[in-house]
Amino acid sequence: xxLPTSSSGNPANRRFVLLCLAIGVLSIAAPFAFPAIVxxxxxFWVMVIxxxxxxxxxxxxxxxxxxxxxxxxxxxYMSAIVQIAPFTNMRAYTAAGEQGEALALSMGQxxxxxxxxxxxxxxxxxxxxxxxxxxxxxxxxxxxxIGTLALGIxxxxxxxNWEFVGAGSGITMPEFPGQGRxxxxxxxxxxxxxxxxxxxxxxxxxxxxxxxxxxLAINAIRDDEDKAEAMGIxxxxxxxxxxxxxxxxxxxxxxxxxxxxxxxxxxxxxxxxPGLGVWMxxxxxxxxxxxxxxxxxxxxxxxLTKELLWTYLLGFQNIVLGILVVVIVVFFPEGIMGWVRSxxxxxxxxxxxxxxxxxASK
Amino acid sequence: MTALLDVRSVSKxxxxxxxxxxxxxxxxxxxxxxxxxxxxxxxxxxxxSIVGFHPLDKGSIRFSGRExxxxxxxxxxxxxxxxxxxxxxxxxxxxxxxxxxxxxxxRGVSLAGxxxxxxxxxxxxxxxxxxxxxxxxxxxxxxxxxxFGQQKLLEFAMALMNEPRMLLLDEPTAGINxxxxxxxxxxxxxxxxxLGITLxxxxxxxxxxxxxxxxxxxLAHGELLAEGxxxxxxxxxxxxxxxxxxx
Numbered sequence: 001x002x003l004p005t006s007s008s009g010n011p012a013n014r015r016f017v018l019l020c021l022a023i024g025v026l027s028i029a030a031p032f033a034f035p036a037i038v039x040x041x042x043x044f045w046v047m048v049i050x051x052x053x054x055x056x057x058x059x060x061x062x063x064x065x066x067x068x069x070x071x072x073x074x075x076x077y078m079s080a081i082v083q084i085a086p087f088t089n090m091r092a093y094t095a096a097g098e099q100g101e102a103l104a105l106s107m108g109q110x111x112x113x114x115x116x117x118x119x120x121x122x123x124x125x126x127x128x129x130x131x132x133x134x135x136x137x138x139x140x141x142x143x144x145x146i147g148t149l150a151l152g153i154x155x156x157x158x159x160x161n162w163e164f165v166g167a168g169s170g171i172t173m174p175e176f177p178g179q180g181r182x183x184x185x186x187x188x189x190x191x192x193x194x195x196x197x198x199x200x201x202x203x204x205x206x207x208x209x210x211x212x213x214x215x216l217a218i219n220a221i222r223d224d225e226d227k228a229e230a231m232g233i234x235x236x237x238x239x240x241x242x243x244x245x246x247x248x249x250x251x252x253x254x255x256x257x258x259x260x261x262x263x264x265x266x267x268x269x270x271x272x273x274p275g276l277g278v279w280m281x282x283x284x285x286x287x288x289x290x291x292x293x294x295x296x297x298x299x300x301x302x303x304l305t306k307e308l309l310w311t312y313l314l315g316f317q318n319i320v321l322g323i324l325v326v327v328i329v330v331f332f333p334e335g336i337m338g339w340v341r342s343x344x345x346x347x348x349x350x351x352x353x354x355x356x357x358x359x360a361s362k
Numbered sequence: 363m364t365a366l367l368d369v370r371s372v373s374k375x376x377x378x379x380x381x382x383x384x385x386x387x388x389x390x391x392x393x394x395x396x397x398x399x400x401x402x403x404x405x406x407x408x409x410x411s412i413v414g415f416h417p418l419d420k421g422s423i424r425f426s427g428r429e430x431x432x433x434x435x436x437x438x439x440x441x442x443x444x445x446x447x448x449x450x451x452x453x454x455x456x457x458x459x460x461x462x463x464x465x466x467x468x469r470g471v472s473l474a475g476x477x478x479x480x481x482x483x484x485x486x487x488x489x490x491x492x493x494x495x496x497x498x499x500x501x502x503x504x505x506x507x508x509x510f511g512q513q514k515l516l517e518f519a520m521a522l523m524n525e526p527r528m529l530l531l532d533e534p535t536a537g538i539n540x541x542x543x544x545x546x547x548x549x550x551x552x553x554x555x556x557l558g559i560t561l562x563x564x565x566x567x568x569x570x571x572x573x574x575x576x577x578x579x580x581l582a583h584g585e586l587l588a589e590g591x592x593x594x595x596x597x598x599x600x601x602x603x604x605x606x607x608x609x
Contacts, residue, residue, distance in 0.1 A: 214476040216456070216464040223453035223505075230413065230447070231524055232439035232468035241473065290455070350457065350507075353499050 024200075031192045038188035042260055044303045045195035049202050049253040050276060051283035051295035051302075053246040056206060058281065059289035060215065061242045062222025063137070067148025068250055069277035070155050073270035074128055075121030075251025076258040077159060080171050082120045083113035083259075087174070094166035102262070103174040110177050118194075118255050125251020126244050133240035140225065149273070156271035170265040173258055191260050198256065202249045207292060209245065218242050222290070279306075286328050288337025297336055365424075366391040366528055366560050367412070367443070372421030374411055381407040383584045384421075389528070394554050394561045396575030396592075398568075400604055403581040405564045406448055409530050413445045414438045426527070440469040442527035446534065448564075450513045454506030458497055458516055461505050462488035465520040491519045495549065496542075511538045515546075522553065528560040529553075535570050547573055572596065580604065 031038045050072065057065040084090055088103055105113070136147040160168045176187035209215055217238050220228040229235055258264050268275070279302065287298025305324065309317040332339050341348050365388040374382040381404045389395045397405050411418055414435045422431045425443050433441075453461050463480050492498045495515040500508060505516060514537060521529055534550065535543050547570060553559050565571040571578065571592070578595045580588045582604040588595055595601055 209477070211479060212477050213464070213466075213480055214473075216460055216480070217476060219456055219460070220453050220464045223455050224451050227447070227451040227453070228464075229435040230415075230439055230445055230451075231465055231520070232436050232444075233464075234436045234468070237473060238476075349502050350504060351502055353502060355499075 027196050031189055035185065038185070038192050039260060040303075040307060042188065042192045042195045043257070044299065045192075045199040046253055046257050046260075047279070047283060047299040047303050048199045048296055049195075049249055050280040051287070051299045052199075052202050052206055053249050053253075054280040055284040055289060055295045056242055056246045059284055059291070059294070060210060060222065061218045061239060062225075063239065063243075064145045064281070065148045065243075065246075066145055066273070066277060066281070067132070067151035068246060068280060069152050069271055069273050070132070070148075071125035071128055071247035071250035072254035072257070072276070073155060073159065073266075073272075074254070075125045076254035076264060076270045077165055077171075078124040078251070079114075079117035079121040079255030080165065080173060080258060080264060082117040083110075083174050084171075086113065091164060094164065094169075094171050097166065097169040100172065102172045105174050105177060107177045110174060113174065114259070118252050121251040121255035122248050123251070125247035125249070125254070127247075128251075129244040129247025130240055133243045134236075137236060137239040137243065152271055152273040152277060156267050156273065159266040159270060165266075166264075168266065170263060170269070173262050173264065191256060195253075195256055195260075198249065198252055203296070205245070205249075210292070214238065214241070219290075282325060282328070285335055286332070288335030288339070288341075291335070291337035291341070294335055294337040301336075365389065366393075366426055367562065368424040369408075369412065370422045370424075372408070372411055372423065373419045374407055374416070375419060380584050382411060385581070385584075385586050386421075387579050387586070387589075389560060389562050392554070392558060392560055393577065394550070394563065394575050396571040396578040397562060397564045397581065398566070398571060398578060398595075398601075399581035399587070403604075404584040405581055406532060407584075408581070409445055409532055409564065412530065413443065436468070439524070440467070442467075442469075442525070443530070444521050444524055444526035444528070445530040446517050446521055446532055448532040448536070450510065450517050450537075452505040452508075452513050452516050452520065455504060457504055458492060458501045458508070459485070459488055461516060461520055462492065462523050465523040467525050488523065491522050492516075494522075495519045496545075511542065514538055518546075518549075522557070522559075526559060528562065531561060531563045533564055533566060535565065535567055543567070543570060550574060568596075 030041055034041065050068070054065065054068050057063045057068065081090070084093060084103055087105060087109055093100065093103060132151060136144060136151070139147050159165060165171055176183060178186065217228070217233055220233065221235050221238060225235055254270065258269065261269055264270055283298035283302045284295045285298070286302060287296065288294030306317070306321065309320050313320055334342060345351070367389040369385065369387045372382055372385045373380070385404075385408060397408070399405050410416055412423055414430065414433050414437070418431060422429065424430065425438070425441060428441070430438050430441065430443070453464070456464070463484055466484055489498065489501065492501050495518055497512060497515055497519065500512065505513065508516060514534065518534065535546055538546060550561060550563075551574065554561055563571065563574060565574070575592055578590065578592055579586060580595055580601045587604055588598045588601050590598070
């Protein structure tokens with residue numbers, strides 16, 4: 001990240017605004033231009049959100065978390081409970097499992113459950129991150145990474161054994177009201193814009209956060225935590241806040257994802273550590289950790305590759321994905337944006353200022 | 363002269379190695395004090411003890427009359443007692459300007475206070491201080507892209523940015539081009555005289571420390587060996603023995 005050190009960045013600012021506008025217009029037009037793949041497009045924004053929120057920890061703070069999936073899954077389940085429990089007997093509903101009928105609601109009930117569900121999911125992600133943060137953010141480096149890995153497994157096991165939410169047989173989210181293709185399309189469009197909105201909110205919020213002195217402090221912790229402490233930065237609270245911001249957006253993101261896929265399996269949908277939990281790391285690393293556009297670029301490339309592989313190379317997709325990971329790590333260890341930055345540093349304002357050379361060298 | 367830093371009978375051992383044994387030193391407000399001793403004599407351990415990097419086995423440390431023995435590292439730094447590192451530590455992926463901006467004093471700064479953009483004064487002060495150490499033209503480069511000596515200077519500028527009352531400098535001239543060392547001594551003296559920052563300096567370069575310090579402590583084998591004015595220390599037979607290895 002670069003500081004706004006000079007006000008001469010007007011052309012760059014204009015380019016930035018134009019780029020954002022272009023992305024915005026494309027994103028709003030996309031579901032109408034490609035009605036057949038609206039669901040995939042929604043999931044693309046989910047990918048963007050998980051990549052950005054992972055980068056807050058892994059890229060900006062320097063804490064490689066394999067446990068961010070926990071907030072995603074917990075938010076998803078919290079939203080499921082808020083959306084289902086007020087309208088039916090939760091225990092009987094989940095006992096019926098995948099074979100049972102999905103909960104049918106009126107539009108008022110559906111939206112009346114979804115809205116508080118999303119809020120509850122956000123709070124769940126936030127609170128869990130604060131609690132887990134105080135417990136394991138005192139670990140550093142690899143120890144933290146392993147600790148977070150354990151968190152993911154721990155929560156997946158809890159939900160896979162909790163009868164109230166269907167335990168191992170999962171839970172079916174409420175049916176979107178209405179019938180036929182028009183209704184399906186309405187649902188897809190609604191969730192597309194919720195995902196797009198959340199992704200935009202996440203990116204704007206994180207961009208703002210990184211532009212403040214808080215952003216500088218977490219970068220300092222990433223580069224040298226001992227030094228940061230020696231300079232008077234009380235690091236724990238910064239780490240906890242960074243993680244809880246991640247948790248907040250991930251919670252909502254999980255809730256949206258659950259509603260999009262409809263059937264929630266504890267280990268394959270909610271706490272999919274080996275899948276989504278790893279993909280979020282991959283996308284951020286591929287695009288460039290700790291850069292503003294990196295996670296977005298990573299998500300575009302990854303989601304495109306993944307969808308194409310699933311379509312044309314089904315059966316081999318994980319092998320090809322594995323090869324892709326190796327190629328990224330070997331040839332672009334700093335990710336695409338990291339590679340661009342080390343190749344053209346002046347584009348990022350890294351240059352020697354010779355205007356006062358005579359004075360400086362006296 | 364009142365003692366700004368008062369170290370009383372500090373002991374610290376690591377396993378069977380006694381790194382500091384019953385060491386007492388004091389540094390008065392506005393003084394420049396040197397700390398010398400052969401490799402492994404316990405100088406850096408003493409620094410670590412003072413800034414709260416590890417708990418003490420025995421002894422107490424007071425800063426500005428306040429007991430700080432049990433305080434943690436950031437808390438002590440916020441009181442204005444700051445150290446630099448022997449293996450220079452800067453934030454390598456941040457630009458020199460960002461390194462400076464994040465080094466403002468953190469005393470009493472709330473989390474909400476950190477959720478603001480940096481002020482123009484911070485930018486200006488960063489530029490002035492980088493100019494002071496001769497890094498102005500390199501201010502948009504990343505810390506990790508600077509040479510070792512430049513990183514050392516950046517670390518010094520960051521310490522000044524923090525507005526400390528006292529600086530513990532761990533070998534400030536190590537790795538710095540000999541032609542720049544005189545300039546650095548001059549800057550350290552100016553910081554002391556103009557900004558009133560008290561200095562406690564670990565240094566291996568005898569010429570530097572004899573030029574800089576008003577008073578010197580010498581450690582050997584974890585114990586305080588001698589104390590006195592530079593001339594006294596230089597001619598003290600015990601110090602000469604410790605350095606030359608004859609005993």
